[in-house]
Amino acid sequence: DAKTTQPPSMDCAEGRAANLPCNHSTISGNEYVYWYRQIHSQGPQYIIHGLKNNETNEMASLIITEDRKSSTLILPHATLRDTAVYYCIVRAGGTSYGKLTFGQGTILTVHP
Amino acid sequence: GAGVSQSPSNKVTEKGKDVELRCDPISGHTALYWYRQSLGQGLEFLIYFQGNSAPDKSGLPSDRFSAERTGGSVSTLTIQRTQQEDSAVYLCASSLSAVSNNSPLHFGNGTRLTVT
Numbered sequence: 001d002a003k004t005t006q007p008p009s010m011d012c013a014e015g016r017a018a019n020l021p022c023n024h025s026t027i028s029g030n031e032y033v034y035w036y037r038q039i040h041s042q043g044p045q046y047i048i049h050g051l052k053n054n055e056t057n058e059m060a061s062l063i064i065t066e067d068r069k070s071s072t073l074i075l076p077h078a079t080l081r082d083t084a085v086y087y088c089i090v091r092a093g094g095t096s097y098g099k100l101t102f103g104q105g106t107i108l109t110v111h112p
Numbered sequence: 113g114a115g116v117s118q119s120p121s122n123k124v125t126e127k128g129k130d131v132e133l134r135c136d137p138i139s140g141h142t143a144l145y146w147y148r149q150s151l152g153q154g155l156e157f158l159i160y161f162q163g164n165s166a167p168d169k170s171g172l173p174s175d176r177f178s179a180e181r182t183g184g185s186v187s188t189l190t191i192q193r194t195q196q197e198d199s200a201v202y203l204c205a206s207s208l209s210a211v212s213n214n215s216p217l218h219f220g221n222g223t224r225l226t227v228t
Contacts, residue, residue: 030213031213032213032214034216041221042221043116043203043205043219043220043221043222044155044203044205044219045219046216046217046218046219049214049216051214091213092213093213098143098145098160098162098167098168098210099157099160099168099170099171100155100157100217101157102154102155103154104154105154
């Protein structure tokens, strides 16, 4: 799987947008970008994924650069409950699609 | 609808005993995955199933670990002769399909295994 690089931690004020960056400069053409988050004592929660187009769902937006070497997860109005570890993952195709490789992620702290 | 269900949520066992961990995937999901997360560590892939077959067992750490899936639904992860280094949270996930990387995994809340 392509390696991803994320900042170890970020802060955000409640009610403001949280923009979490991810670099994946070695991504291949058929690899998807996935975002998950994990709140203490819970399993990872799926947020969003995309291939090359920007995506939006009820939780977040995913902006992927045209060259696909980086992406940004946007939480439009962060709440205290969004405090979690956020993982950016590049998911391979072929025979490795069953194996997601989780890195260290970004610890997002939303404060009042 | 119901998410991925894992049981038990917590398990304490003595070193040397065998343990079985159970996973009920989301209804209709053909793919099922096992991961583990040790204290302060990232998620480590163990094995995944497409239907009842396991195309990738490469993450199983030793031959003390095995997993099976029957009827394309429930899966059991078995650890024989448990060791203290097996202590971790064991996470199960499922997805509609494992033959595409465009099918998100949905995780359960895990089984916390403590080997004393």
